[in-house]
Amino acid sequence: MLKPNQKDAYDMILDAIDVGVYKPGSRLVESELADRFGVSRTPIREALQRLETQSLLTRDGRSLIVASLDHNQLAELYVVRAELEGLAAQLAARHATPEEVKVLREMVDEDHKLMGDPSALSRANRRFHKQIHLASHNRFLVRQLDLVHRSMALLATTSLAIEGRDKLALEEHDAIVSAIETGDGDRAYQALREHISVAFQTRLRADAEAVEATGI
Structure with a gap:
């Protein structure tokens, strides 16, 4: 201990x-x-x-x-993250208390004030996702997501620092919370999986542009 x-x-x-x-x-x-x-x-x-x-x-x-993540490890991480995060949103739509849903909505509304500050928005993003994990009311899923998010710490930058990603990410958060608010588990699952997918695509494009710029 x-x-x-x-x-x-x-x-x-x-x-x-x-x-x-x-x-x-x-x-x-x-x-x-x-x-x-x-x-x-x-x-x-x-x-x-x-x-x-x-x-x-x-x-x-x-x-x-x-440690650092190579391309294959990054892809594997995002595949697992998308599935587990989607499941958390699906379960949150079914099991979240009214108070938990209200907190999620308040987070989305308040995070608009952080646009233009990638570091602050990244911290808020982690809080938002963690709140969805807890709202799933499945301790085993929360534990696995904690492991996934520890590995996310190995990413040197946040995709929220890329131009235009902050606004789009908050729109995606809004869609996720809307699905949870209405108790639509399938829509919440798809919305969060799409959110992770877009974040991955954004990161891949940024990495490709960085390689091109350095000529490596």
Whole structure:
């Protein structure tokens, strides 16, 4: 069983990876992490071991670095994410309480204020999806989605930073919540799967353009 400070060390490192403080390829050093987060090296060491076990970190000689996803791994991740997220929306349409649905609607309405701020919108996006996961009222599904979203932290950028994606993503969120509000599980499933599919297409186009620009 992890002690509170050990759990905190794990969460702090994972959050730092998630927000891009440490990007794929970044080397993680115990002493530097301990200084940054104000904890001893023991919980940092155990957190790093846990992250390595989860394939979020990888070895480069004797050093631990943040892992990266190749094209095939990215495609596999999005396939699984689309199916599990779609199922969560479908179950949310059936089982969400009125209060949970109201919170989802408020999130969509409030997130329009964040347009133009990709970092803030990315954080809001994670909260929105997490709320749908919880509204599914299926603990096993929530657990699997937590694993998927941990791997999403390995993506160096958010697709919400790409021009025009923020507006479209919020329109997609609105369609998802509308389906959940009416209890239409099939429509909620399709709306969320389409949302993930468009995000994947956006990321693929951005990656292709980046490769073209660098001439690699």
